[in-house]
Amino acid sequence: MMGNLLEHMGVDRDRIHFSWISSAEATKFVDVVKEISEKVRALGPNKKFVKDYNK
Amino acid sequence: MDTCIEKIRAIGADLLAKGTVEKVIGFADGSIPMATRPMALTSDKDVDKLVFNSVCGLNLANYVSKNSLSNKEGKIAVVAKGCDARNLVTHIVENQISREQIYIIGVPCTGMVDKRKIAALFDDEITGFEEHGDTLTITSASKTETVKKADVLRHNCRVCTHRNPPVYDVMAGDPVEEQTLDHPYEDVDQIAAMDLDARWAYFENLTKNCIRCYACRNACPLCYCPTCFVDESSPQWVGKGQNEIDVTTFHFLRAFHCAGRCTDCGACVEACPMGINVRDFTRKLNKDALELFGWEAGLVLDKRPPLDAYSPNDPNDFIK
Numbered sequence: 001m002m003g004n005l006l007e008h009m010g011v012d013r014d015r016i017h018f019s020w021i022s023s024a025e026a027t028k029f030v031d032v033v034k035e036i037s038e039k040v041r042a043l044g045p046n047k048k049f050v051k052d053y054n055k
Numbered sequence: 056m057d058t059c060i061e062k063i064r065a066i067g068a069d070l071l072a073k074g075t076v077e078k079v080i081g082f083a084d085g086s087i088p089m090a091t092r093p094m095a096l097t098s099d100k101d102v103d104k105l106v107f108n109s110v111c112g113l114n115l116a117n118y119v120s121k122n123s124l125s126n127k128e129g130k131i132a133v134v135a136k137g138c139d140a141r142n143l144v145t146h147i148v149e150n151q152i153s154r155e156q157i158y159i160i161g162v163p164c165t166g167m168v169d170k171r172k173i174a175a176l177f178d179d180e181i182t183g184f185e186e187h188g189d190t191l192t193i194t195s196a197s198k199t200e201t202v203k204k205a206d207v208l209r210h211n212c213r214v215c216t217h218r219n220p221p222v223y224d225v226m227a228g229d230p231v232e233e234q235t236l237d238h239p240y241e242d243v244d245q246i247a248a249m250d251l252d253a254r255w256a257y258f259e260n261l262t263k264n265c266i267r268c269y270a271c272r273n274a275c276p277l278c279y280c281p282t283c284f285v286d287e288s289s290p291q292w293v294g295k296g297q298n299e300i301d302v303t304t305f306h307f308l309r310a311f312h313c314a315g316r317c318t319d320c321g322a323c324v325e326a327c328p329m330g331i332n333v334r335d336f337t338r339k340l341n342k343d344a345l346e347l348f349g350w351e352a353g354l355v356l357d358k359r360p361p362l363d364a365y366s367p368n369d370p371n372d373f374i375k
């Protein structure tokens with residue numbers, strides 16, 4: 001529901017990831033991080049929900 | 056609805072006279088026309104101060120002192136519309152108060168009016184407000200307007216499907232007919248139909264006048280944390296100024312803390328001095344709670360809100 005609300009507010013779904021990884025699941029951790037990185041890289045820099053301290 | 060008030064007063068007087076309850080929380084006239092305020096009575100002689108009309112938009116569940124259960128406080132009677140009763144149920148389910156400590160005077164509700172809509176009909180200050188059945192007569196120094204209540208209902212009341220309290224000790228009137236809606240979440244779907252950037256712009260525009268007064272939070276019965284996350288200073292979860300991302304963070308998190316608990320009572324919107332429809336955030340959560348968990352808050356005493364309880368059947372395709 002949190003992801004859905006963020007998406008409803010205009011945040012790209014591919015930037016929001018949830019995963020449950022045990023400390024023993026090293027390969028799963030690597031796979032998930034790879035997938036997230038690829039998805040986020042494909043979207044380019046995020047401009048929403050970023051605080052601009054110069055304003 | 057005029058008829059309910061005599062019944063409410065009689066019930067209140069009886070409860071206080073017999074000592075069944077320590078106090079009665081109800082609505083009393085406000086200091087300006089077209090306004091009411093919450094009032095706690097301790098003597099049966101004061102019941103004439105109680106009113107019930109179409110401008111009782113606050114939620115009285117908010118005025119039952121939080122942590123009444125742990126403070127072992129005495130019994131309190133509360134005048135409750137459908138939504139107030141649902142928030143009292145939520146208080147009970149969340150152990151803020153016990154069922155025995157509360158006496159629910161249920162009021163079948165035909166909705167509350169949108170005061171901003173009425174004020175918009177006038178250029179000058181409203182000096183009088185009268186209600187006869189479903190006709191409202193509003194006056195100012197320059198003119199008198201007569202409107203049908205149905206035309207000026209608040210949005211949450213237009214889409215309310217629980218006007219009768221689901222749980223009560225006594226009812227102050229005959230149940231009203233519940234509404235059935237063809238398209239209950241039209242407002243949410245309209246936002247969802249926009250593309251991502253347009254949605255972001257919509258919410259930024261929605262909250263651009265927010266002054267961070269937190270009236271929306273304070274009016275909400277769900278917000279009973281002793282220290283709200285926005286007021287914490289170590290750690291400071293969110294900046295305290297007018298930076299738009301801080302404002303958005305506040306609204307996003309306030310809403311999310313109400314996920315699966317919000318009754319769409321509209322008290323938050325009622326309280327906002329800037330006329331911001333903060334329900335745009337909670338409505339999405341209410342829709343999801345209904346679609347994903349078949350859940351509407353505050354209807355039953357024996358089930359916890361969906362995000363508060365685990366079930367193997369919970370939707371979990373979002374998690375990897």
Ligand code: SF4
Nearest residue numbers: 137138164166212215
């Ligand atoms: S939300 Fe429903 S119960 Fe609450 S004031 Fe509106 S019509 Fe009445």
Ligand code: SF4
Nearest residue numbers: 275317319320321323
């Ligand atoms: S968030 Fe608003 S509509 Fe929902 S329960 Fe709180 S005050 Fe009522």
Ligand code: SF4
Nearest residue numbers: 265266268269271327
């Ligand atoms: S009541 Fe209105 S102005 Fe005040 S914090 Fe809430 S949304 Fe902002």
